[in-house]
Amino acid sequence: MALSDIDLATLHEHRLEQRWHYGLPNSHHIYHHGYQDGFSAMTRLCLERNLQRKVQPDLNGNCLQRGRARENVNAMDSSSGGQRRRSGTWPRTRSLNAPSPVQQFGPCGRIMKNSAMVMQIQDPASQRLTWYKPPLTVLVIKKVSDASVLAPFVYLVDWLLQEKNMVVWVESAVLEDAQLNENVRFKAIRDKLVTFKDGRDDLTDRIDFIVCLGGDGTLLYASLLFQQSVPPVMAFHLGSLGFLTPFRFDNFEEQLTSVLEGHAALTLRSRLRCVMHRRSDRKHEAKTLEADPDGDARPAANSILVLNEVVIDRGPSPYLSNIDLFLDGKYITSVQGDGLIVSTPTGSTAYAAAAGASMIHPSVPAIMVTPICPHSLSFRPIVVPAGVELKISVSPESRNTSWVSFDGRNRQELFHGDSLRVTTSIYPVPCICAQDQISDWFASLADGLHWNVRKRQKCLDELSDLTASGSEDTLDEIENMKLYDV
Numbered sequence: 305m306a307l308s309d310i311d312l313a314t315l316h317e318h319r320l321e322q323r324w325h326y327g328l329p330n331s332h333h334i335y336h337h338g339y340q341d342g343f344s345a346m347t348r349l350c351l352e353r354n355l356q357r358k359v360q361p362d363l364n365g366n367c368l369q370r371g372r373a374r375e376n377v378n379a380m381d382s383s384s385g386g387q388r389r390r391s392g393t394w395p396r397t398r399s400l401n402a403p404s405p406v407q408q409f410g411p412c413g414r415i416m417k418n419s420a421m422v423m424q425i426q427d428p429a430s431q432r433l434t435w436y437k438p439p440l441t442v443l444v445i446k447k448v449s450d451a452s453v454l455a456p457f458v459y460l461v462d463w464l465l466q467e468k469n470m471v472v473w474v475e476s477a478v479l480e481d482a483q484l485n486e487n488v489r490f491k492a493i494r495d496k497l498v499t500f501k502d503g504r505d506d507l508t509d510r511i512d513f514i515v516c517l518g519g520d521g522t523l524l525y526a527s528l529l530f531q532q533s534v535p536p537v538m539a540f541h542l543g544s545l546g547f548l549t550p551f552r553f554d555n556f557e558e559q560l561t562s563v564l565e566g567h568a569a570l571t572l573r574s575r576l577r578c579v580m581h582r583r584s585d586r587k588h589e590a591k592t593l594e595a596d597p598d599g600d601a602r603p604a605a606n607s608i609l610v611l612n613e614v615v616i617d618r619g620p621s622p623y624l625s626n627i628d629l630f631l632d633g634k635y636i637t638s639v640q641g642d643g644l645i646v647s648t649p650t651g652s653t654a655y656a657a658a659a660g661a662s663m664i665h666p667s668v669p670a671i672m673v674t675p676i677c678p679h680s681l682s683f684r685p686i687v688v689p690a691g692v693e694l695k696i697s698v699s700p701e702s703r704n705t706s707w708v709s710f711d712g713r714n715r716q717e718l719f720h721g722d723s724l725r726v727t728t729s730i731y732p733v734p735c736i737c738a739q740d741q742i743s744d745w746f747a748s749l750a751d752g753l754h755w756n757v758r759k760r761q762k763c764l765d766e767l768s769d770l771t772a773s774g775s776e777d778t779l780d781e782i783e784n785m786k787l788y789d790v
Contacts, residue, residue: 399427400667400741428667428741433536433568433734439512441498443473443535445526447518453542454483456553457517458490463557465496468564473498473511502529511535515560517553519543524711527575527611527733536570538563538736547653547752550738559738569737571744573650573666574690577729578614578710579607583721609729610711612651616696616718617643617676619707624679626702630695631688638699641678643706646671646694646726653753661685663755665745671728690728697723 408414442464446457464470476499484490500507507529516522516539523539539549540556551559562568618625627639647656649664652672657663661674662685669690675683688694698706698720708724709715718724737744749755 400429401425401427428572431570431572431741433563433570433736434566435564439470439564441471441473441511442513442515443507443511443526443529445475445514445516445518445522446478447522447543448477450518450543451483453517454481454487456540456542456556458484458487458493460515460517460556461497462489462493463560465493467557468560471498472496473500473507475499476501508532513564514538516540516549517542518549519546520548523548523733523735524611527609528711528713530731531607531609532731534731534733536563536568536734536736545752547748548650548735550744550748551736563736569740571666571735571737571741572732573611573735574648574669574732575609575611575729576614576646576648576671576726577607577609579725580708580716580718581723581725583719608710608714609731610651611648611733612654612711613645613647613656614711614724614726615643615645615655615676615709616706616724617709618704619717621704623703625704625706626699627706628697628699629673630697632692633695637683639675639678639683640680641683642676644696645674645676646696647674648672648728653749656685657753659685662687663749665741667741669728671726693725693727695723695725697721 444457444461444464447453461472461474464472474497478484479494479497479499485494511530512535514526514535514537516526516537519541520543522543523537526537527534538551538560540551540553541549542553543549616625616627624640625643627644629636629639629644645651645656645659645661647654647661649666649668649670649672652661652664656672656674659674659676661672664670664672664687670687671690671692671694672685672687673694674685696718698718700720702720705720706718707715708718739747750757
């Protein structure tokens with residue numbers, strides 16, 4: 305629900321008071337401007353003018369008194385011991401959701417009200433982890449065939465068993481690691497571990513918490529294991545890229561204790577529900593096409609949930625792919641090229657980014673459609689609403705079949721007459737943030753992809769010698785001359 309004008313005015317006055325008093329704890333410092341509040345002369349003047357203005361009256365004609373607001377802020381300062389600390393729990397003044405649009409357009413037009421379509425969308429910034437009962441079972445997923453992960457894995461498992469008294473699950477293949485079995489510390493705890501086998505054992509409702517040790521592949525594997533509700537995932541960066549693993553292993557005890565106590569922000573990474581419809585199974589396809597709002601809660605036997613993307617390509621064929629794309633039953637276009645990528649916002653920084661798509665924050669509800677080397681130069685990547693259903697099928701005029709892969713796994717052939725239906729699943733992957741949703745994402749862009757990293761352009765002062773001399777010396781020669789002078 306949007307704030308009223310009165311609420312916004314009150315919030316604005318409160319924020320002005322906070323800014324005014326933010327420098328009070330450091331008032332004993334004398335700044336070069338001569339003031340003792342830490343503000344420059346221009347900032348001080350602007351704050352004084354704003355605080356002197358009256359706030360818009362409320363419905364009863366009352367105004368928020370400046371003195372009363374100042375008393376409230378002073379009380380906050382005294383209760384906190386004169387210290388103001390900003391953290392991830394500091395109240396946000398803006399929502400990550402878009403503002404609610406106005407309902408009336410001009411003198412006559414307005415949106416027709418429909419009570420069935422009214423819904424409340426939670427601000428992603430307010431999504432925080434809470435445990436309604438203490439977590440007892442934890443699944444530890446480690447990167448395979450990497451000796452550098454063995455020592456952290458043993459330390460973590462031993463700590464969870466001895467210090468936290470948790471039931472630790474691992475994949476059965478982990479116990480077959482020869483190097484791991486040579487570790488003396490691991491031998492003492494080996495028999496205390498509970499094992500499972502991928503493809504045979506169902507982990508639904510058995511795991512309370514997931515810890516990943518490795519790279520992004522460990523998080524994708526966790527998504528594959530849980531094809532419905534996924535427990536909270538805490539991913540430590542011990543792999544190569546680590547775009548989806550924000551935590552460092554140095555102080556894992558402190559970080560895990562904080563998460564187990566319920567002090568953590570969450571990023572809900574949406575997944576795509578992919579259902580294959582074979583030409584040979586017309587009866588099953590007819591049943592699936594019936595309107596069923598709870599269809600995702602009862603997944604079909606051939607449905608797969610993906611975290612990054614589903615890729616449709618030409619496989620080993622030398623011919624172009626010819627794929628028909630439908631959106632909510634309406635024909636959109638035919639894709640002629642090497643293939644098509646349908647990705648989540650999380651997958652926008654993976655294969656889709658290499659194919660020229662934009663990078664989208666994981667909290668944005670959307671589906672990305674990106675062609676792979678299209679035969680048309682005007683075929684650019686598009687973003688569609690998260691609630692639509694995409695249907696992908698091999699065009700009748702196609703010279704060859706297509707191949708489909710789901711997060712790089714379960715590769716299978718798509719024949720003429722078959723179709724693939726893709727929509728957003730109701731089961732996201734709840735990833736625990738190291739800081740918050742915004743900071744973690746931009747940190748991963750900088751660290752993992754070196755986003756917008758370049759040499760800075762020199763300012764005019766550094767080029768003044770070159771301009772004044774009128775010589776043809778290059779910038780490198782000028783830098784060398786400076787080094788010689790030193």
